[in-house]
Amino acid sequence: MITRRLLGAFFAAAIASGPALAQNYPDRELTGIIMWGAGGATDVVARAITPSAEKALGQAIVLQNRPGGVGAISTAYVNSQPADGYTLLYGAENPQIHKVMGLSQIDYKDFFPVNVIARGIAVVVANNNTPWSSLKELVEDAQKRPGAIKMGSTGPGGVAHVVNTMLSNVTPFRVASIPFDGEGPGITALQGGHVDYMPVGLSAAAEHIKAGRVKVLAVVNADSLETLPNVPPITRDFPQFAKFLPWGPFYGVFVKKGAPEAAKAKLVEAFKQAAGNEQFTKMMVDRGNVMMNISGEEADDFLAKYQAVTSWTLHEAGAAKKSPEEFQIPRP
Known part of the structure; x- marks a missing residue:
């Protein structure tokens, strides 16, 4: 006992x-x-x-x-x-x-x-077959066709959701948000044409960008990046976005x-x-x-x-x- x-x-x-x-x-x-x-x-x-x-x-x-x-x-x-x-x-x-x-x-x-x-640093990437060569063109298209363009997302509070919310605060537009369990599956869907664009962390998209599997419309930063010298910062077309930066x-x-x-x-x-x-x-x-x-x-x-x-x-x-x-x- x-x-x-x-x-x-x-x-x-x-x-x-x-x-x-x-x-x-x-x-x-x-x-x-x-x-x-x-x-x-x-x-x-x-x-x-x-x-x-x-x-x-x-x-x-x-x-x-x-x-x-x-x-x-x-x-x-x-x-x-x-x-x-x-x-x-x-x-x-x-x-x-x-x-x-x-x-x-x-x-x-x-x-x-x-x-x-x-x-x-976040970037906005798009399917290679989309007609846009800049984020401004994407937004203008979305304003003409509300809800028709599909954005890949990781859900509420993810990079895509927050970046899109910030951008909508600067210039109102509406897209359809398609959720995925992470940026990896989202980028895979983007390449397959299941979504049209997706704001993501550059680290998740870097290899796909280098390989030419996706195109970059903008860098979510106040300045261009040395690694993407030909990609404009988001503030070029949307200078009001500067109030949110730096963010990522x-x-x-x-x-x-x-x-x-x-x-x-x-x-x-x-x-x-x-x-x-x-x-x-x-x-x-x-x-x-x-x-x-x-x-x-x-x-x-x-x-x-x-x-x-x-x-x-x-x-x-x-x-x-x-x-x-x-x-x-x-x-x-």
């Missing part, structure tokens, strides 16, 4: 061993949950950075794609797991507007930012907020090394990304600014379901 004294001693020993166990972290393989489907920008970044992080940690990270709900499925899953540091979320920008879009009550405030790896997708690695401090410290160091890997950095820059490699408080500040700018932009454009004020999101 187990006495109260023995039970007390058992629990005391378990509590005391907690810090020691954390110091031995990681002593088994980790799970990495990728927010979007195979072939999309988040998937590409996750699979490129992980080998270096595994080497630094001394353990494997088993990657799984869990797309759906504009990122809400993956965030809910990781949030439901034990806060032991063994389940990582490879995420993009989407959770920062889940609250105002009515998609979820979970955002990155519920996680610790192990590393905000890089921020991307970002990629990061997160762990549940209550994870042990020792585990968080080891994850931060491992992914800092991985993000600084010369080969990985070159791949990211070649794909039009701006390296950040930040964590902790610096990353929290970046995430808060992104959330404020995007949430209030969507709200003022009438595209949000709830006011940012409801969630104490300050005006930028």
Whole structure:
């Protein structure tokens, strides 16, 4: 028979061993949950950075794609797991507007930012058989044929939705939005002619652009890019868009907020090394990304600014379901 004294001693020993166990972290393989489907920008970044992080940690990270709900499925899953540091979320920008879009009550405030790896530049790409040679021509066509043009999207709050909302705020037009589980499937559908155009992160479209499988109508930036010198910035034809810039997708690695401090410290160091890997950095820059490699408080500040700018932009454009004020999101 187990006495109260023995039970007390058992629990005391378990509590005391907690810090020691954390110091031995990681002593088994980790799970990495990728927010979007195979072939999309988040998937590409996750699979490129992980080998270096595994080497630094001394353990494997088993990657799984869990797309759906504009990122809400993956965030809910990781949030439901034990806060032991063994389940990582490879995420993009989407959770920062889940609250105002009515998609979820979970955002990155519920996680610790192990590393905000890089921020991307968005581009507007179109099927090669479409008649437009510029974004202005696309918009003018959409104004003549409301709802006839099909836009690929990753759902409410995704890059395509936000860029289209911003553009509609500048010059009203209407298109049909066709949702996909990530930029990869969306770009595949675009090439097949199932949708006509799609705003996406440049990193997801870079190889398709180089291969001539899609055409680029505009860069969602105030200036042209060295990697796409002949593609105009969106502000050329729509100068009012400048009020939203700089803006773009970002990629990061997160762990549940209550994870042990020792585990968080080891994850931060491992992914800092991985993000600084010369080969990985070159791949990211070649794909039009701006390296950040930040964590902790610096990353929290970046995430808060992104959330404020995007949430209030969507709200003022009438595209949000709830006011940012409801969630104490300050005006930028």
